[in-house]
Amino acid sequence: MIGKNVKLYDMVLQFLRTLFLRTRNVHYCTLRAELLMSLHDLDISEICSVDPCHK
Incomplete structure (x- = not known):
């Protein structure tokens, strides 16, 4: 769905927020x-x- 596309991932996160x-x-x-x-x-x-929640 998102693959390795960081920009798309950020857009999905913004939508969820x-x-x-x-x-x-x-x-x-x-x-x-x-x-x-x-x-x-x-x-x-x-x-x-790059995701701050992944630690």
Whole structure:
């Protein structure tokens, strides 16, 4: 879906942030974490290395 495209990943995160701020639905936060963990499992270091939540 996102592959190694950091710009696309940032756009998806911005969209999730916007949805969360509008709805206060914590499931958007869970989706963000799941997306990051999926990228980690796929060993996509281009994105994992720049995401501050991946430590």
